[in-house]
Amino acid sequence: MAKTYGNFINGEWQPSACGKTFADFNPAHKHEVVAEFQESEAADATRAVDAASKAADGWARMAAPKRADFLRKASEILRRRRDEAAEALTREEGKNIGEARGEVDRSIGLLHFYSGQYTGLSGETIPSFMDTRFLYTYRAPLGVVALITPWNFPSAIPVWKSAPALLCGNTVVMKPSSLAPLSAAIFTEVLAEAGLPPGVFNFVTGGGRLIGETLINDSRVRGISFTGSREVGKSIMRTTADRLIRVGLEMGGKNPMIVMDDANIDRAVEDTVVGAFWAAGHKCTATSRAIVLEKSHDEFVEKIVKRTQALRIGDGMDPKTEICPIIDDNQLNKILEYVALGKKEGATLLTGGERLTSGAYADGHYMTPAIFSGMKPGMRTEQEEIFGPVLGIIKVKDLDEAIAVANKIDFGLAAGICTGNLKAAMEFSRRSDAGLIHVNSPTAGVELQSPFGGCKESTSGYREMGKAALDFYSQTKTVYMDA
Numbered sequence: 001m002a003k004t005y006g007n008f009i010n011g012e013w014q015p016s017a018c019g020k021t022f023a024d025f026n027p028a029h030k031h032e033v034v035a036e037f038q039e040s041e042a043a044d045a046t047r048a049v050d051a052a053s054k055a056a057d058g059w060a061r062m063a064a065p066k067r068a069d070f071l072r073k074a075s076e077i078l079r080r081r082r083d084e085a086a087e088a089l090t091r092e093e094g095k096n097i098g099e100a101r102g103e104v105d106r107s108i109g110l111l112h113f114y115s116g117q118y119t120g121l122s123g124e125t126i127p128s129f130m131d132t133r134f135l136y137t138y139r140a141p142l143g144v145v146a147l148i149t150p151w152n153f154p155s156a157i158p159v160w161k162s163a164p165a166l167l168c169g170n171t172v173v174m175k176p177s178s179l180a181p182l183s184a185a186i187f188t189e190v191l192a193e194a195g196l197p198p199g200v201f202n203f204v205t206g207g208g209r210l211i212g213e214t215l216i217n218d219s220r221v222r223g224i225s226f227t228g229s230r231e232v233g234k235s236i237m238r239t240t241a242d243r244l245i246r247v248g249l250e251m252g253g254k255n256p257m258i259v260m261d262d263a264n265i266d267r268a269v270e271d272t273v274v275g276a277f278w279a280a281g282h283k284c285t286a287t288s289r290a291i292v293l294e295k296s297h298d299e300f301v302e303k304i305v306k307r308t309q310a311l312r313i314g315d316g317m318d319p320k321t322e323i324c325p326i327i328d329d330n331q332l333n334k335i336l337e338y339v340a341l342g343k344k345e346g347a348t349l350l351t352g353g354e355r356l357t358s359g360a361y362a363d364g365h366y367m368t369p370a371i372f373s374g375m376k377p378g379m380r381t382e383q384e385e386i387f388g389p390v391l392g393i394i395k396v397k398d399l400d401e402a403i404a405v406a407n408k409i410d411f412g413l414a415a416g417i418c419t420g421n422l423k424a425a426m427e428f429s430r431r432s433d434a435g436l437i438h439v440n441s442p443t444a445g446v447e448l449q450s451p452f453g454g455c456k457e458s459t460s461g462y463r464e465m466g467k468a469a470l471d472f473y474s475q476t477k478t479v480y481m482d483a
């Protein structure tokens with residue numbers, strides 16, 4: 001029988017006020033319940049903020065290397081539980097077990113990385129105009145922070161928010177997506193085993209609107225870090241505007257890959273397929289537009305269609321699976337509606353875009369990866385985030401046009417170029433509107449020790465991961481000290 005997780009509040013696993021639960025289903029076997037979680041009420045979220053507020057002063061006063069030591073212990077515990085955590089991730093989110101192990105490894109790496117970053121919590125000493133004055137700055141925590149996370153990286157995103165938040169001395173209330181809360185629950189168990197003091201980290205599950213908005217509207221919450229859709233991100237910004245608290249939003253993308261006329265086409269095809277279709281395109285950094293110069297266009301189209309048709313679709317628990325299931329039926333319907341819209345808008349569907357319902361596929365949410373050619377700038381399918389295995393190919397005449405098409409969009413998360421021409425690569429990396437720029441690598445690859453985030457409507461401007469995350473989770477105080 002599937003395990004039922006409580007909320008984790010003030011160091012204790014506990015049921016929600018109403019006692020109701022909801023199920024976390026396996027997208028590859030849609031009737032299989034992976035685990036049960038609390039359908040919390042507003043009162044549960046408020047109790048989590050009570051606990052985080054109570055713990056805030058003690059945690060902020062603890063020496064940073066001691067706080068860091070909890071993260072080191074957590075990285076060791078998660079390393080011990082790596083295989084189990086990866087399997088749980090595949091079963092709740094669907095992605096291939098190899099990718100799930102990679103994600104859990106990233107979580108372990110993030111905990112390890114931040115456990116060594118306490119030296120990064122330094123300030124400046126500044127020569128004063130006064131003979132007797134010692135003038136310096138230090139980084140103070142924000143206080144209680146609410147971390148709201150999506151379903152598509154259910155292990156790594158909770159960790160990449162929590163680890164720097166805790167290191168900086170904040171206490172945390174985490175609310176994961178109801179579509180995949182198990183990985184965050186395992187992370188909570190890991191933190192509990194590492195011995196975090198009660199109330200420092202709290203975990204509450206339940207409806208996004210109810211729990212999310214309760215946290216956001218609580219005046220004791222001084223920072224919110226949200227990753228998810230642009231619509232919800234903007235609503236959080238509007239709701240919190242009056243309180244002027246720190247808000248970090250990382251949202252969607254519609255990421256282009258430019259294929260130049262000098263590109264190695266086989267490599268460009270591989271990088272585009274990996275970027276567009278791995279994890280069923282459920283990545284904010286997934287490639288969704290291939291912008292291809294005329295000379296490369298026909299060869300690229302022929303080869304990418306052939307490669308895509310050979311991809312193996314199936315349960316992510318099979319290590320040979322390349323295209324995993326879609327997270328749920330709502331998302332699958334939404335993607336298929338976009339495929340229908342692409343046809344209506346006049347793009348040519350070259351392959352895929354069909355629901356799979358027979359044999360082993362009948363048990364899960366499966367579709368064939370779709371490629372459109374003849375996509376035109378400005379079509380809705382070219383502008384809106386689909387968040388599934390759908391790629392549109394746009395033919396352009398030169399680099400200037402390619403960059404103009406790549407940038408003519410409200411999003412600005414990731415962008416890539418395939419070229420052997422250094423000048424083109426430099427020109428693209430200077431003029432691209434994206435926050436993450438790839439030259440000869442898939443748009444969907446990031447490293448934990450470097451800043452992560454987008455431009456334009458993909459972000460509210462802060463960066464996650466790397467040392468940059470410390471700037472979000474701390475505030476500078478300037479001390480004028482006279483004897």
Ligand code: NAD
Binds near residue numbers: 175207211235413458
């Ligand atoms: P979502 O916006 O539906 O939900 C994200 C989180 O917000 C969930 O925990 C949800 O319960 C919660 N939520 C929902 N309504 C809320 C409200 N009114 N107030 C507060 N919280 C609320 O997004 P999703 O479907 O879980 O994730 C997919 C989206 O996330 C895509 O747009 C994708 O591009 C984006 N994403 C971005 C990044 C990035 O770093 N830029 C990474 C991963 C995913």
